Amino acid sequence: MVFDRRDFEDALQNAVLRAFRAFDRYHDDASFRAWMFKILTNEIFAINRKRGRVAQFEVAVDPEEIEEFADLEFASEALISWETLADALDEELVAALQSLSQSERAVLLMRAIGDLRYREISECLGIPLGSVMGNLSRARQKMRDAILRARKRSWL
Secondary structure, three states: OOOOHHHHHHHHHHHHHHHHHOHHHOOOOOOHHHHHHHHHHHHHHHHHHHHOHHHHHOOOOOHHHHHHHHHOOOOOHHHOOHHHHHHHHHHHHHHHHHHOOHHHHHHHHHHHOOOOOHHHHHHHHOOOHHHHHHHHHHHHHHHHHHHHHHHHHHHO
16 A cells, blocks of 8 residues: 555554553554554554555656667567566556555555454544445456556457
8 A cells, every 4th residue: 555665664653652652542452453553544544645546656767767668669469478468467557556545545555455344444444334345346446457458458
């Protein structure tokens, strides 16, 4: 969920610090895992807002490099290796994941990677259970569409 991988360690450290400070507000009947994910998710959202989406796509390029790009000749579609195809597909999927809204991405990753239940995701994000299911459904559909678009481009 973090736009810049270098920010993950800061987010995790800040989340643990916040959890330690707020531990007196933790209830024994609540899921510790969901409580901790909520703190971490809020910290990640704050860092992402701080950095902004535009910074993720900025690339520093020297004038000499621009001239090199202009001189490149691209191989024909038939000469593309499987590694090149896999790299392109991965990049498109990462771009599709980044194009999801924050809540869609958070719900999708918490469910798919964190293996959290809907109720836990609802608690983590502080949103109703129906919103979790709706965000998950939209995120899955957008990712399916991105995969289909990537496959169609690779077949051309």
